[in-house]
Amino acid sequence: MNNSTATTAPKSWLILRPATWRQIGADLAYILPGFFISIVSFVVLVALFSLGLSTIVIWIGLPILVACLATARWFANVNRSALRRWAGEIPPVHYRERHKFSIGGMFKNLADPQLWKDFIHGFLVSFPLRTATFCVAVTIPAATLGGLTQWIWLRFLPAGNTPLAELIGLDKYLGVSPEIAEAWLGLFYGAVLLLLLPFITHLLAVADAATTRALLTNETAALRARSEExxxxxxxxxxxxxxxxxxxxxxxxxxxxxxxxxxxxxxxxxxxxxxxxxxxxxxxxxxxxxxxxxxxxxxxxxxRGIAPPLLADRGLRTAMESLAGKSAVPVAVSGNLGQGTRLPESAENAAYFVVSEALANVSKHSGANQAAISVDANPSELLIEVSDDGNGGAHVGKGHGLAGLVDRLSGVDGSLDISSPDGGPTTLRASIPLRA
Missing domain, CATH: 1.20.5 (Single alpha-helices involved in coiled-coils or other helix-helix interfaces)
Known part of the structure; x- marks a missing residue:
């Protein structure tokens, strides 16, 4: 789940509203750095692709092309991060599993369509598009500021300068001097550009974001891969x-x-x-x-391995306190999950067996003096953490007691993370969704 704060569009485009200026600032903060990223990506990808393509006949180009696509993926991640900061939630992206660094494996890596979409974005699309958006994004504010302040700096221009107002005959039409006509002209187009500034900057940002979403995200493939998983x-x-x-x-x-x-x-x-x-x-x-x-x-x-009646009758918190009381190692139970609070049965069963297996490993293998269980529930997920001060070295490799927990949690769309360096401490974290 993405926790980034989305940049919300202002409710009004009135130039005097603070929300409008915040939106302008957010749009420019997204557009301007993207131009420099596109320059670097264009130069690097052109060099790598040209070198790889020209040496492919002697096989040296194959790993270079793989490196080129890997570099394109890195730039794509940078662009997706920028888009996420500007837009908040973005569609997911899916890459094929990476293969070994062999000739066959490299050819398979080159067949990933998302890598080529990343390359096309960094090589052909982002540079010309962002060059244009950068020029417009810089020119419009500069022209706005120049027009609104023209009446100040106009007097410092060379004496032989011919104002635009004089060239188009505006001074004669208004019956004023060329300098006054030029000052009024500057105020007019400066005010117009100021009123249009939020629309222009936001349109530029939206155009850039649209191409980034189209090429650097692939929700359909990501959902298909998730479904298969x-x-x-x-x-x-x-x-x-x-x-x-x-x-x-x-x-x-x-x-x-x-x-x-x-x-x-x-x-x-x-x-x-x-x-x-x-x-x-x-x-x-x-x-x-x-x-x-x-x-x-x-x-x-x-x-053992079958959910106890205590879990079904009195809930997860009571069952975990019972497990803690039976453990050979002293265990402290904490968290916001209260006594009698009921969760979906599948989530309670999965959580119970995660803690049961974790405590069994603590007692048998960790050499710990104490352990702790934290159980926190929010509307969207159940978070479980089991930690101990033992010797560490725990992992979910095949043949180990924790290996089955990954499959058990995947059955309820949960995830497992273990931090257990040699020498300890060990921390096991499990997340179980509570919403379908």
């Missing part, structure tokens, strides 16, 4: 859930179910011997009691 992650989550259910089914069949069958057989045998051999019946009942304890222990082990 979500479809993949959801398919993976469904597959993992099905695999988990099959594993639970096997574990129930091979563990508690067999023990319960043995328990039933022992109880039935004890019933038969209750009157004829009480001692043997007592031994059988003792064995049945032990079988019941082991079955209960196995059921508790299997229930």
């Amino acid at each position: 979500l479809a993949t992650s959801r398919a993976q989550v469904v597959s993992e859930e099905a695999s988990t259910l099959r594993k639970i089914e096997r574990d129930l069949h091979d563990g508690p179910q067999q023990r319960l069958i043995r328990l039933q057989m022992d109880v039935e045998a004890a019933q038969r011997r209750m009157t004829t051999d009480p001692e043997a019946a007592r031994d059988l009942m003792d064995g049945a009691l032990e079988q019941s304890r082991e079955a209960l222990a196995e059921l508790r082990q299997l229930s």
Whole structure:
């Protein structure tokens, strides 16, 4: 989500309004630096593209062309940042995944259409357009100021100077001297340009922004890529859930179910011997009691990874405080999520397992003396942070306990970030959207 403050258009274009002058300043702050960026991008991209194209026959040009497009992408990021500061929210952009630095990989990198759109913008479009907009944006304010102050500096011009008012006969038409006619002419066109200044500068900024949006953003491709990513992650989550259910089914069949069958057989045998051999019946009942304890222990082990009733009945805050209380490492719980506050079930389940897995890793691997959980909810997202003062080195690589959290969070459109340098501390941050 972009948190940039959008530059809002003034409610009125009256030149005396402060909002109008703020808009003029914002437009000029967007237009003028863009001209110098376009000069640099044009020169650099022309040089790289010409060198790469001329040496492509001896293969040296291939990495140069890749570098040219990478440079175009960098300039595109600069232009998008400028546009975001001026306009606030802008459409997303999508690039294809980068390939390895091999001949085949470089050819695949050159096939990314967005990189070529970045190149076209920096090479062919932005320089001529911004040169024109820069000239107009500088000339109009200068002409406005010059016309409004012409009555002051007109007297300092050389004596042989022929004013424009005299050339067009305005002095004779008004019946005044050429100097007075020239001063009135300057005030007239200066006032007209001053009234038109906000419209002109904003039109120039809008024209530049339109070309930047058209070439440097690609909302359709970005949404398509996001859709494919979500479809993949959801398919993976469904597959993992099905695999988990099959594993639970096997574990129930091979563990508690067999023990319960043995328990039933022992109880039935004890019933038969209750009157004829009480001692043997007592031994059988003792064995049945032990079988019941082991079955209960196995059921508790299997229930790990399944959302507890406490989460469903009393909410996320209470469930997390319960996890903190059971942790082998002292854990402090904070945040603005209150007792009894309910969130969407999918978000609560994902958050619970993130914290559960994080605390399990803290207890097993971190060597920490203390840990902390922060749970903050706002109307749009749930933010979770688990930190400890342990040895660090945690990551989400395959085969590690935290790897499954990325897939679990992707199933609810969430994200995971881990900071865990060697020597610690470790901080795990998860974000879960609360809006569809």
